[in-house]
Amino acid sequence: MNLSFKTNSRHGYSVKFSPYFPHRIACATSQYYGIAGCGTLFILDTVGDQIIVVQTFDWKEGLFDVTWAENNENIVISASGDGTLQIWDINQPKGPLRVLAEHTKEVNSIDWSQTRDENLLLSGSWDGTIKLWDIFQERSLSTYKGHDNIVYSVNWSPRLPSCFASGSGDQTVRVWDARKHNVPATVIPAHQAEILTCDWSKYDENIIISGGVDGIIRCWDIRKTGCCLLELLGHQYAVRRIKTSPFVRNVIASCSYDFSVRIWDLTSGHQLQMIEHHTEFVYGLDWNLHIPGQIADCSWDEFVRIYQPIACLPAS
């Protein structure tokens, strides 16, 4: 399977598979690379060998990230360059149900809690803060300060309740307990460069993987942060997003400003496959939570692609 969809005149920033439907993705895009014009959120379905548009939502400024609610299949949230979050209902095209406005600069990253019954949203911003939200309360529940620079990535732990990680332009990954304000449990000086992305292992609660402008991917044990467990070299330019496989313990995917997506094996430290089907920065990347080995990505080249890398075909 190898499907494509063109987000005409919109540059792709983030793509996420629905936690409810194997055939559905949301894709956050921006007109003019996110530096001018509006943003558009696409809800796309795979039908046979085609990708069709289920819904589109326009917002005043560029959209940089998207996350699905885990307690209602109709709700999807986008993060905008104007510092706001938009709560959308895919059956209600008129406008967002709510807009959450507190961040003073671009919101680069949002994530819905992965542990059951928490149903809280995190947002990370260019203003250096992280905020915790209940999407139907107007004000944020908490603000986490500590990063000295842009927060590029916020990620709930898929295993530890109330625990999340953040990656920042201040070259650190921080691990937080959402119940404790402003006290990161752990600070990992993970790169000698801005950190654009991090993700948790879905099978080992102590493992975090970080990626930076230095093009390097590093694996960390949050209990022993003095040195990294593993370093993956190959990307020629900044690593924009890392996603750990939901099905295979030791496999991760990464995408980069070098236009490539790469699949890695953490056991051997080897690159399993490189996918070069974009002609611009690759910003968005996600694994299908229902179909083992299926990936979606999106790029500044205006293409969304859904495919199954050979390296990720399930063993028969």
Place this chain on the structure above:
Amino acid sequence: MTFLAEFDSSEIEKFISFQNYDFTNDVKFQEGWRSISSKLTVENIEKDLKKAKLFYFRKNIGPIDPEKYEIWLKSSSQTQGETETEWLQSDAESIQNADKTGLANNTENRIADSDNLSFGEIVTLIQAGQTIPGVKMVDVHPTNSSPTPSNLQPRNKPWQ
């Protein structure tokens, strides 16, 4: 960073193919360059030309790391006959020649029609305080309506 100082053969091939690329006869590049060069300051025009070439090459031909390219260029220029300045001069001349032939001189129309400006073009327009063509103005507001009720139970994750 140490990795910047080392080049493997595939990188060097890319640098050479960039340097040998026929920008002069690439109509698309020349159109794009003309549309932005009129808005640039004369002092920085050579630097900007190189930036535009690198951007165009990266977007249309293949990946190239501008920082590494600069380092490679400096380290290899002593052994190469053609210096960077000569290279840029010859290119500036070729652009002037292209102008004289009147090749694709309808850049204003092109911008007005096009929704597909390059990153460099957008930056230039913003810096010049000019209106960006095709910008979509969106006027939407929160509806404050209730969400469609959920009909589905959350699924277990593969790792749960």
